[in-house]
Amino acid sequence: MMQHPVPDERRPANDGPKAAARNRAALVNAAREIYAAYGLDAPLSAIARRAGVGQGVLYRHFPDRVALAxxxxxxxxxxxxxxxxxxxxxxxxxxxxxxxxxxxxxxxxxxxxxxxxxxxxxxxxxxxxxxxxxxxxxxxxxxxxxxxxxxxxxxxxxxxxxxxxxxxxxxxxxxxxxxxxxxxxxxxxxxxxxxx
The missing domain is CATH 1.10.357 (Tetracycline Repressor; domain 2)
Known part of the structure; x- marks a missing residue:
């Protein structure tokens, strides 16, 4: 069953490029924290979780572990x-x-x-x-x-x-x-x- 937004509800704004820049910065900061705690072999999924984004977002910015490091x-x-x-x-x-x-x-x-x-x-x-x-x-x-x-x-x-x-x-x-x-x-x- 498809749900339609109630007229008073607002959908979150799509920040487009601003969200991309914010996500990238969050991923770099999260990677720094995770690497400090667990080393360079820490799971990329942990970095995505710490940054508050999905793994797809991580891979859009950084195709592999080397790019993120x-x-x-x-x-x-x-x-x-x-x-x-x-x-x-x-x-x-x-x-x-x-x-x-x-x-x-x-x-x-x-x-x-x-x-x-x-x-x-x-x-x-x-x-x-x-x-x-x-x-x-x-x-x-x-x-x-x-x-x-x-x-x-x-x-x-x-x-x-x-x-x-x-x-x-x-x-x-x-x-x-x-x-x-x-x-x-x-x-x-x-x-x-x-x-x-």
Whole structure:
């Protein structure tokens, strides 16, 4: 039996492109949360549920797991670059944003090491390009003579800190990341996402 809307009832508005942009952003945020809790192999259905959309919506935006992880990584890198582009930003400020992403996103940690591991060459190349963007953002704020100024020292320190980012909660991971930076003798600003 077909039901017709009662005259006083309103159907939800179809927001068209606005809904698509909102759904995409919700999927990226949900993926970041799910990846942080369960790793990169978490079920895509869990991400769709967390975002409040169906799996069909997920697949319309991201045809596969790699595309979704790539979107999370791109957002992480973009925030580090935005923090680095702020007038008067210091290395500590940029490291604070990067450290937030390390503690929040397992995908971001994977990015920093993916180009060194096996796997498809296109994924390794993409990971390398993103990792180089992070390095440029950080290196642009290294004062002359900084202890991490030598050729590979900066990204080696980032890799060492990312290896320390473990723990069941984001607070645990942040505590360990800050301890690792402290052991390296590096000051880190407030650990938070970049707010434009």
């Amino acid at each position: 790539g979107a999370v990584l791109e957002e992480n890198v973009r925030q580090v670059e935005q923090a680095a582009a702020v007038d008067n930003a210091t290395l500590a400020d940029v490291l604070g944003v990067m450290t937030w992403h390390l503690t929040e996103s397992a995908a971001f940690i994977g990015l920093l090491h993916a180009h060194e591991s096996g796997g498809p060459s296109d994924i390794r190349a993409h990971a390398l390009a993103l990792s180089e963007r992070v390095e440029r953002g950080l290196r642009g704020h290294l004062p002359d003579g900084h202890r991490l100024g030598a050729a590979n020292d900066l990204m080696l320190a980032v890799a060492m800190v990312s290896g320390a980012v473990t723990g069941p909660t984001r607070a645990d991971r942040e505590c360990r990341a800050l301890a690792a930076w402290r052991l390296l003798g590096v000051e880190v600003g407030p650990v938070r996402p970049f707010d434009s």
